[in-house]
Amino acid sequence: MTVLTFAALTLREASRRKVLRALAVLTVLLLGLSAWGFHTLVTKEFDGAQLTSGELRLIASQLLNLVMFGLSLIAALGTAFLAGPTLSGEMESGVALSIMARPIRRSTVLAGKWLGLVAFGGGFVALAGVAQFVIVYVTTGYWPTSPVTGLALLAFQTAVLLTLGLLFSTLISPMASGVVAVGLFGATWIAGVVGGVGRGLGNDSVAAVGTVSQVILPTDGLWRAAMYAFQDSTALLQFGGPAVRGGFPFLSDTPLTAAYLAWTVAWTLLVLGLAALVFRRRDL
Amino acid sequence: MNAVWASGLRKRYRKRTAVDGVSFSVARGEVLGLLGPNGAGKTTVIKMMLGLVRPDAGEVMLLGRPVKDPKARAEVGYLPELFRYQPWLTAKEVLDLHVRLAGAAVPEKERRDTLGLVGLGERTGDRVGGFSKGMQQRLGLAVALVARPQFVVLDEPTSALDPVGRADVRDIVLSLKERGVAVLLNSHLIGEVERVCDRVVILDKGRVAASGTLEELLGRSEVRLRLEKLTPEAEARLAQAGPVSRDGETITVALTEPGVDLIPDLVADLVALGVRVHAVEPGRVSLEDRLLDILGSDR
Ligand SMILES: Nc1ncnc2c1ncn2[C@@H]1O[C@H](COP(=O)(O)OP(=O)(O)OP(=O)(O)O)[C@@H](O)[C@H]1O
Numbered sequence: 001m002t003v004l005t006f007a008a009l010t011l012r013e014a015s016r017r018k019v020l021r022a023l024a025v026l027t028v029l030l031l032g033l034s035a036w037g038f039h040t041l042v043t044k045e046f047d048g049a050q051l052t053s054g055e056l057r058l059i060a061s062q063l064l065n066l067v068m069f070g071l072s073l074i075a076a077l078g079t080a081f082l083a084g085p086t087l088s089g090e091m092e093s094g095v096a097l098s099i100m101a102r103p104i105r106r107s108t109v110l111a112g113k114w115l116g117l118v119a120f121g122g123g124f125v126a127l128a129g130v131a132q133f134v135i136v137y138v139t140t141g142y143w144p145t146s147p148v149t150g151l152a153l154l155a156f157q158t159a160v161l162l163t164l165g166l167l168f169s170t171l172i173s174p175m176a177s178g179v180v181a182v183g184l185f186g187a188t189w190i191a192g193v194v195g196g197v198g199r200g201l202g203n204d205s206v207a208a209v210g211t212v213s214q215v216i217l218p219t220d221g222l223w224r225a226a227m228y229a230f231q232d233s234t235a236l237l238q239f240g241g242p243a244v245r246g247g248f249p250f251l252s253d254t255p256l257t258a259a260y261l262a263w264t265v266a267w268t269l270l271v272l273g274l275a276a277l278v279f280r281r282r283d284l
Numbered sequence: 285m286n287a288v289w290a291s292g293l294r295k296r297y298r299k300r301t302a303v304d305g306v307s308f309s310v311a312r313g314e315v316l317g318l319l320g321p322n323g324a325g326k327t328t329v330i331k332m333m334l335g336l337v338r339p340d341a342g343e344v345m346l347l348g349r350p351v352k353d354p355k356a357r358a359e360v361g362y363l364p365e366l367f368r369y370q371p372w373l374t375a376k377e378v379l380d381l382h383v384r385l386a387g388a389a390v391p392e393k394e395r396r397d398t399l400g401l402v403g404l405g406e407r408t409g410d411r412v413g414g415f416s417k418g419m420q421q422r423l424g425l426a427v428a429l430v431a432r433p434q435f436v437v438l439d440e441p442t443s444a445l446d447p448v449g450r451a452d453v454r455d456i457v458l459s460l461k462e463r464g465v466a467v468l469l470n471s472h473l474i475g476e477v478e479r480v481c482d483r484v485v486i487l488d489k490g491r492v493a494a495s496g497t498l499e500e501l502l503g504r505s506e507v508r509l510r511l512e513k514l515t516p517e518a519e520a521r522l523a524q525a526g527p528v529s530r531d532g533e534t535i536t537v538a539l540t541e542p543g544v545d546l547i548p549d550l551v552a553d554l555v556a557l558g559v560r561v562h563a564v565e566p567g568r569v570s571l572e573d574r575l576l577d578i579l580g581s582d583r
């Protein structure tokens with residue numbers, strides 16, 4: 001019951017803060033740009049001929065993934081900068097004093113905030129994602145292979161990052177927690193790309209960089225699995241071949257494995273549990 | 285039963301000992317004043333008492349439950365020294381939230397009345413972010429009072445208030461006392477404490493320097509007199525009221541019994557005995573003097 005109170009409160013906070021407006025502006029900007037881009041792609045002639053449908057699907061897949069990456073970045077930034085300040089900010093300002101003097105457990109507050117942030121991030125991903133799919137469909141006629149799975153994975157990626165943000169929020173200052181979470185997110189993404197290049201070149205030790213980072217912070221693994229769900233696999237098989245295996249940051253050759261999904265769920269619970277433990281012991 | 289009972293509280297922040305073996309209790313319906321210089325550990329004691337800070341040692345029972353049990357805080361109202369409320373909520377929404385978290389059934393009208401009581405009746409729908417400092421402290425008072433508490437903890441409740449607000453707080457504390465609600469009041473305004481508190485605990489450097497009722501701490505009251513035509517009968521009457529000491533013209537009588545009629549009765553009797561009374565000056569060691577005395581003695 002109290003968990004839901006805090007979830008609702010967190011959603012209300014998100015909706016009343018400037019973060020939401022910034023998020024909305026960025027999203028509309030990105031969606032607008034992508035609509036224009038896709039439209040140009042379809043109508044433009046390359047070397048005097050328009051793209052064949054196969055080529056178009058490959059390019060649309062790639063571009064869709066690129067735009068979705070932009071969206072996931074916005075979602076990640078938005079939630080990390082909401083999750084970061086939420087606990088540490090309240091502890092610093094003193095808001096937490098009067099709240100925690102009520103007959104409630106600290107873990108309840110944490111769980112409520114987590115739930116609210118997950119709902120916020122998930123809602124954003126779903127809304128912006130579907131809008132993007134519609135734009136691509138209207139301009140190019142391409143519809144992602146498994147849109148629901150893909151969006152769910154993106155939402156999960158957001159959840160993973162905000163869980164990390166919450167943990168940092170119990171430990172360090174408001175802004176630092178947001179910045180560190182987003183920094184780590186970016187670092188794993190780059191590590192993922194590096195690992196992809198390693199695989200493309202058949203260099204195992206470089207490839208391991210990506211794999212290890214995907215285990216330590218599962219955002220990039222989820223992102224790659226989400227891309228896999230968005231893109232057109234037949235077009236990839238036909239055109240991609242070895243080029244797809246590896247180097248391409250906006251195409252993926254790795255679907256989600258059950259083991260990885262299980263690890264990610266465990267990771268999230270672990271980090272959330274750790275955050276609860278730290279928060280419970282904190283002096284306010 | 286006690287509203288709060290704390291025993292052997294100890295807290296270190298890194299190498300600095302903030303609280304060092306503090307024990308005290310507040311009975312139900314009692315108003316306890318917590319006094320002491322800056323950094324004495326008052327706020328830290330309050331936070332440990334409410335489970336906001338983990339003590340390194342010691343035990344706290346809050347309204348009959350160990351403080352580790354969140355339910356112990358169900359009937360506690362708290363105004364922190366650092367009073368801040370969600371700036372993106374309105375005053376009314378902040379109260380609604382706290383009523384909800386306290387699990388109390390407080391009707392709408394009573395919530396509005398509480399805001400009215402602290403002087404925010406006309407700002408209920410305004411965002412807290414736009415409140416002045418004093419208004420935020422008033423909101424904090426409303427938050428502390430709204431969920432029908434049995435124990436109210438006020439950590440410097442008047443630090444940001446205007447003189448009218450200070451008087452309001454005094455009235456609020458007195459009306460809580462009347463209703464049998466226990467209050468712990470930490471304040472640097474000694475006059476405020478002296479007027480409303482039954483008992484006082486004085487902290488210094490993390491330890492209890494003195495504690496007791498105001499009577500116990502301040503001793504008995506006294507009266508200074510300037511008299512003429514003092515007869516032996518009159519001297520006997522004076523001695524009857526208490527030990528007499530002379531300092532030139534002035535006679536000081538330390539009154540042995542408390543009572544409001546003591547001095548007028550004494551004066552009437554003296555006049556009846558033919559004594560000419562030039563000056564009567566009732567006196568009492570003020571809490572402020574006593575506090576400075578206590579704190580000075582171990583410096
Ligand atoms: N969060 C903290 N970190 C480190 N030291 C602290 C912290 N809180 C309090 N202290 C230290 O504990 C001691 C007691 O502080 P406390 O706030 O309890 O004093 P106080 O009696 O309330 O003083 P004031 O009258 O100024 O409010 C001080 O020496 C202070 O420096």
Ligand SMILES: [Mg+2]
Nearest residue numbers: 326327328365
């Ligand atoms: Mg203090």
